[in-house]
Amino acid sequence: MSRVPPPLALMAELTHRCPLQCPYCSNPLEMLKAGQERDTAFWFGLIDEAAALGVLQIHFSGGEPTLRADLPRLIAHASMAGLYANLITSAVLLDEAKLRALADAGLGHVQISLQGADPENADRIGNYKGGHNKKLAIARLVPELGMSHTINAVVHRQNLHELPEMIDLALSLGADRLEIAHVQYHGWALRNRAALMPTRAQFEAANTLVEARRAELGARMRIDYVVPDYYADVPKTCMGGWGQKLLNVAPDGRVLPCHAAETIPGLVFDRVGEQPLREIWENGAAFETFRGTAWMQEPCASCALKEQDWGGCRCQALAITGDAAATDPVCALSPRHAEMNAMAAMEAEAGVQNFIYRRI
Ligand code: SF4
Numbered sequence: 001m002s003r004v005p006p007p008l009a010l011m012a013e014l015t016h017r018c019p020l021q022c023p024y025c026s027n028p029l030e031m032l033k034a035g036q037e038r039d040t041a042f043w044f045g046l047i048d049e050a051a052a053l054g055v056l057q058i059h060f061s062g063g064e065p066t067l068r069a070d071l072p073r074l075i076a077h078a079s080m081a082g083l084y085a086n087l088i089t090s091a092v093l094l095d096e097a098k099l100r101a102l103a104d105a106g107l108g109h110v111q112i113s114l115q116g117a118d119p120e121n122a123d124r125i126g127n128y129k130g131g132h133n134k135k136l137a138i139a140r141l142v143p144e145l146g147m148s149h150t151i152n153a154v155v156h157r158q159n160l161h162e163l164p165e166m167i168d169l170a171l172s173l174g175a176d177r178l179e180i181a182h183v184q185y186h187g188w189a190l191r192n193r194a195a196l197m198p199t200r201a202q203f204e205a206a207n208t209l210v211e212a213r214r215a216e217l218g219a220r221m222r223i224d225y226v227v228p229d230y231y232a233d234v235p236k237t238c239m240g241g242w243g244q245k246l247l248n249v250a251p252d253g254r255v256l257p258c259h260a261a262e263t264i265p266g267l268v269f270d271r272v273g274e275q276p277l278r279e280i281w282e283n284g285a286a287f288e289t290f291r292g293t294a295w296m297q298e299p300c301a302s303c304a305l306k307e308q309d310w311g312g313c314r315c316q317a318l319a320i321t322g323d324a325a326a327t328d329p330v331c332a333l334s335p336r337h338a339e340m341n342a343m344a345a346m347e348a349e350a351g352v353q354n355f356i357y358r359r360i
Pocket residue numbers: 235299300301303304305306307309310311312327328331332333334
């Protein structure tokens with residue numbers, strides 16, 4: 001028996017192409033072009049390997065996964081292999097016939113991202129005219145076609161004033177779940193941090209609102225809430241722990257422990273097809289580097305919580321401290337914690353409005 005339990009879920013990043021240009025996109029700054037994407041046979045093979053490894057869920061993501069004409073076939077293949085299929089989409093390229101084809105192929109769950117509640121501001125954030133209303137039209141169809149439905153509301157300084165309306169909107173769309181996620185500062189979001197960082201007052205108002213609406217709505221709509229790291233004191237268990245629950249496959253077939261792992265210098269990523277997926281997961285160098293606790297420095301190394309949060313986020317530790325093995329500075333015990341809080345307040349107050357839009 002392997003010492004490494006199988007991953008629960010696999011994120012299949014089918015493409016980096018996307019019609020939207022959100023300034024907080026988690027894709028890397030150097031995105032892959034269409035010619036570097038893997039073909040249908042590749043993804044079929046990966047799905048088979050993932051099912052054999054014990055993966056239970058597959059998230060079809062991107063970029064915008066509906067740009068791939070083979071998406072219904074990939075969903076059907078995953079469903080036949082016994083994987084629960086989730087689609088993470090902007091929804092702007094879908095229509096009723098396309099959505100129905102995905103439902104017929106076995107899609108179980110759809111996650112649609114909203115940029116806000118005000119159409120004009122939402123379209124400005126995604127830099128895609130008319131996108132917001134297209135999303136709403138598709139989101140309304142998801143429950144009608146029998147699929148579970150999450151609305152993702154990514155929040156930041158330039159849309160937090162719309163949070164009450166965003167919650168009402170998700171309710172009116174029949175969402176089972178609303179995920180309100182403050183921007184995580186990796187990839188494009190790190191580049192746009194000064195334009196996105198909420199003020200402390202916004203952060204506190206959002207916390208109060210979410211708590212009140214959760215209590216009021218109960219089981220009618222579950223609200224999950226991802227707090228903004230820069231104002232938190234307790235780090236997130238990023239990815240459920242490095243190499244413990246999740247893996248990412250990039251459009252070119254490289255297997256990554258997290259979507260931002262490419263930012264960490266020196267990590268080498270194996271490719272599906274060149275090594276068995278099981279071997280990559282259990283023994284791949286990139287997965288082994290930060291798996292478990294042996295790599296930890298103080299204060300993590302002697303902390304009672306080290307097997308709960310696994311030291312937080314490696315990519316964030318790198319972005320703030322320059323050392324991917326450092327304690328995530330979100331943690332109040334990190335020597336860099338106060339510096340991170342101060343940086344957040346300074347950027348939020350500076351009032352930068354313009355976005356650098358994500359472009360291939
Ligand atoms: Fe987690 Fe490390 Fe902070 Fe302990 S010191 S709470 S293990 S990040």
